[in-house]
Amino acid sequence: MPLAWDNIDWVLLDMDGTLLDLHFDSYFWKQHLPKRYSELHKVELETIAPQIHHRLEEKQGTLNWYCTQYWSEAFKLDIIAAKTEVKHLIRERPKVLEFLKYIGTLGKQRVLVTNADRPGIALKFSATAIASQLDLVISSHDYGIPKEQAEFWHKLQQEMPFDPQRTLFIDDSESVLSAASGFGIKYVFAIGQADSTQPRLQCSQFPIIDDFMQLADLDHG
Numbered sequence: 001m002p003l004a005w006d007n008i009d010w011v012l013l014d015m016d017g018t019l020l021d022l023h024f025d026s027y028f029w030k031q032h033l034p035k036r037y038s039e040l041h042k043v044e045l046e047t048i049a050p051q052i053h054h055r056l057e058e059k060q061g062t063l064n065w066y067c068t069q070y071w072s073e074a075f076k077l078d079i080i081a082a083k084t085e086v087k088h089l090i091r092e093r094p095k096v097l098e099f100l101k102y103i104g105t106l107g108k109q110r111v112l113v114t115n116a117d118r119p120g121i122a123l124k125f126s127a128t129a130i131a132s133q134l135d136l137v138i139s140s141h142d143y144g145i146p147k148e149q150a151e152f153w154h155k156l157q158q159e160m161p162f163d164p165q166r167t168l169f170i171d172d173s174e175s176v177l178s179a180a181s182g183f184g185i186k187y188v189f190a191i192g193q194a195d196s197t198q199p200r201l202q203c204s205q206f207p208i209i210d211d212f213m214q215l216a217d218l219d220h221g
Contacts, residue, residue, distance in 0.1 A: 002214075002216060003168065003187065003215050005103075005106050007166060008108060008166055008167065008168050008187065009108060009109060009163065009166045009167070010108065010109045010111060010160075010163070010166065010167040010168070011103050011108050011109065011110050011111065011167075011170075012111050012113045012162075012167060012168065012169040012170070012180075012185075013110070013111065013112055013113065013169075014112075014113065014114055014147075014170060014171040014172060014173070014176070014191075015112055015116055015121070015124060015130075016114070016116060016194075017172030017173070017191060017194030017195065018093070018170055018171055018172050018191050018194070019092060019093060019096050019100075019112070019130055020090065020091065020092055020093060020096075020124060020128065021089075021090075021091050021092070021093050021194075021195065022172065022195040022196075023195045023196050023198075024086065024089040024091070026195050026197075026198075027086065027089055028082070028083055028086055028089075029056060032082065032085065032086050033052060033075070033077075033082060034052050034053075036077060036082050037075055037077055040076075040077055041076070061146065061148050061175065062146065063115075063141065063144065063145065063146045065115075065146075066115040066116055066117060066120075066140070066146065067117050067141065068080055068083075068119050068120050069117070069119075080119050080120070083120075083123055084123065087123065087126075088127075090124055090127035090128060092129070092130060093191075093196075093212075094210075094211055094212075095211050095212045095213045096130065096212060097129055097130070098212070099212035099216065100130065100133035101133060102216050104133060104135075109135050109136065109162075110133065110134050110135045110136075111134070111136045111138060111160070112136070112137045112138065113138045113140075113147065113156065113169075114137075114138070114139055114140070115140045115141075115146050115147055115176075117139055117141045118139055121139060136160070138159075138160070140152055143155045147171075147173075147180070148173070148175045148179055149179065150179055150182060150183060152179070153179060153180060153183035154183070164183060164184035164185045165184070165186045166186070167185050167186065167187065168185075168186075168187040168188075168189070168215075169185045169187065169188050169189070170188075170189045170190075170191065170209070170212075171190070171191070172190065172191040172194035174190065174206075177204075178205070181206070188206050188207075189207050189208070189209050190204040190206040190207065190208045190209070191208070191210075192208045192209060192210040193210060
């Protein structure tokens with residue numbers, strides 16, 4: 001699956017579930033947050049866990065779903081502080097750093113394009129080595145629109161005049177990938193196993209990759 005890298009100038013990359021293992025986020029929202037909430041607010045874990053899950057589901061796909069400040073206020077709990085308690089679970093997915101270094105040697109623009117807010121990005125950067133291998137970091141919170149919406153991509157291009165026909169985008173969200181493809185991005189790939197503890201994705205309308213170096217042309221130059 002090596003790409004014709006001479007035809008690509010921009011490499012846009014999601015963070016959670018793409019560059020980083022989604023296990024941290026899954027564990028935090030499904031297990032650690034309900035546990036901390038039950039301890040802090042003195043309620044039974046078995047009672048509050050499904051309520052928290054329901055509140056999260058209600059906001060899925062919206063900007064608030066990705067906003068640590070929103071959830072800190074909603075749950076009356078410091079989300080970043082709570083995330084820091086399980087920071088040891090934050091890690092890169094396989095071959096991520098190798099891939100970022102590789103495309104850097106090709107002179108491609110390596111751009112993080114994430115729905116995570118700035119505090120969330122800072123936490124992930126503090127626990128990994130990806131920041132030094134990125135040329136630009138874009139949060140959908142900068143525009144007030146999540147990547148799932150077409151308007152996000154128009155705003156992104158206004159700030160960063162990339163040619164969609166010479167752009168590669170990789171994400172673990174089918175709805176986000178569809179929005180990017182609908183905008184006209186030519187090279188769009190899905191992640192096979194966003195969460196290392198969950199089964200591999202079996203079906204997508206986009207090509208699925210498991211190892212970023214599948215896309216490398218190791219004979220380039």
